Amino acid sequence: MTTARASLINVDATPYYHCVSRCVRRSFLCGYNDEQGKCFEHRRGWIEQRLLKLANAFCIDVCAYAIMSNHYHVVLHINKGCAKALSPIEVIERWLTFHQGPLLIQRFMRGEVLSEAEQERCMEIIEIWRERLTSISWFMRLLNQHIAAEANREDQCTGHFWEGRFKSQALLDEKALAAAMAYVDLNPIRAAIADAPETSEYTSVKARIKALRNDQITPEGLHVFAGYPRKDQPEGIPFRLLDYLELVDWTGRQVRDDKRGQIDSTLPPLLERLGFEPKQWLKTASYIEVGNMVGSETSVKAALPLLDRQRASGIRLPDS
Template identity: 40%
Template sequence: MPSPRAILYDPKENPFLHVISRCVRRGWLCGEDPTLLKKHRKNYDHRRQWIVDRIDRLSKAFAVDIAAYAVMSNHYHLVVYIDVERAKNWDIKQVLLHYCKVFSPHPWVKDYLDPSKRQLLTQMQTQWVEETADTIYRKRLYSISWFMRSINEPLARMANAEDLCKGRFWEGRFKAQALLDQQALLTCMAYVDLNPLRAGIAQTPESSNYTSVQVRVETELPASNHRRKKSRKTNGQRRYDYNFARLKPFVDSETKSSINIKDKIHSLPFKLKDYLELVDASARMARTDKKYHMDDSLPPIFERLEIETNARWWASAMSGRSTVMASARQFAHAMGSALNLKQFKERVKQQTETWRQQTLSPGKQPPS
């Protein structure tokens, strides 16, 4: 019996997760299939914006922050931070308001939130609303399963309605990977942001549409904002005519695209400049199993963006990337150092054994 996801991806133990969701049969249902003849091709790039818009909306309702994302033609990646303490600090009214941003509320919940109708509720109805909000709704608002369900189900219905068909749109449930330390987090964020470049559909990280690195470049660097107004076309493709998803800030972020959190404890433990340098360095590394890597003759990212800065070369971080990725391949449920992976496996084994004993014991129910 495999370990339940609630144990594998316990946000109290490992709040950062790498999440992947693919279209059914890995079909090109969110883009354009290059294997078909041009006269038979249909372009569904607008569905990628559906995903970004949905991510942005849900990040404002759930206690889930988006650290990085990349929406490709047949799958998408998310790096998320699940903030359990934030959800637990919400009072009953806040829980209900956040929940109603995504889900249709029960009539009693509507009346509870309406001051003119709340007094008409009986004591039993009021108690039911408050207990449901505290014990059910609150947990859903920091559940990665409910978060992904809230992205995929509405988008599948929209796509099927557009295609005038029925059936599955997504390939089963999402896949997830716990990020156990800062090195794993940094590696995974760079990996996600460089997906379009590795696939050969972008020339540089900042030109990668529907990625978080483009959001950060276009909204957090003043020089980029200036150029965005001057030119709205790159390589013959229109850019920026779409909304961006709100992102978890870096320690030095001051931008409208990021969550407004004054407490630096809740920020990503890196500086934006350092992260962009790392992404730029990663993009130049050739891989024989991928279609494309960035041209070494291109100037560094801050020169391309016309920003004056003393850029540091992240050789030390990049030298550890291969070690982290090798560990991730050996243990698919998590990414991190050998020590952290060992601790993760021991925790999962112990909690899974406890869970199995509870489920096999008569008169006891498994945790929800």
């Protein structure tokens, strides 16, 4: 029996989630399909562009992504603070990026005189949209529906393109977030279609490395790195970018040592800070998709009542 989405996604438990969508019938999202003799590589661009466009409109940040041949991974951050700070006009403009607004909202945007009842109805609609701008379900719906429609149009067919609902995992603490992001960014390397993070096409890690080489702080559409947790820390992923890139490289070498050789005995600073032993980190980074939440024992126990669950399946990481 499927689990209610409200029991899987709750910002009070954690704002970070790892989501996966897979194609039906072994269909190809992108890449080369030997059975059909067709190349669908261009569809990677479709999903990357749609993903980043949605991130610019929604109050949901993209921390990591990897687009594979018949599925994709994304790590998302729900930004409630951003949604609360939006003015009514900003909420409307963001929502209407992907939707047609009702006539009442159009009149409101044109500055027409509305009755008190009409004004109240406008505010009700705007607050509904404000809430949806932080909904991963709405975010993923607008992503998957668009890609499915484009793919079916290209294939000249109808029917389901995705395997039902997307899968989501709650990332309950820093360790879980780092493990999930590294797992996502290393997908092409583990699948033996890339040799290094900087050559992994359609991944967030390649986009970050490219931006870094061009003296940019963060690629457009991706969530920023805020550095080590500290007083008055700005909004962002609680690691340093360079530490994270070193962590991804180290983990990739261990998971695919036949392609990358041996690693130096020096471990990356982020690994030491998160308190992982090498064997535990490799287990976590290799099997991150198991279960519906990832976190330390303490984080899992604290999150269970918030997610309305008595027990959880997933990976339990050691407390620091």
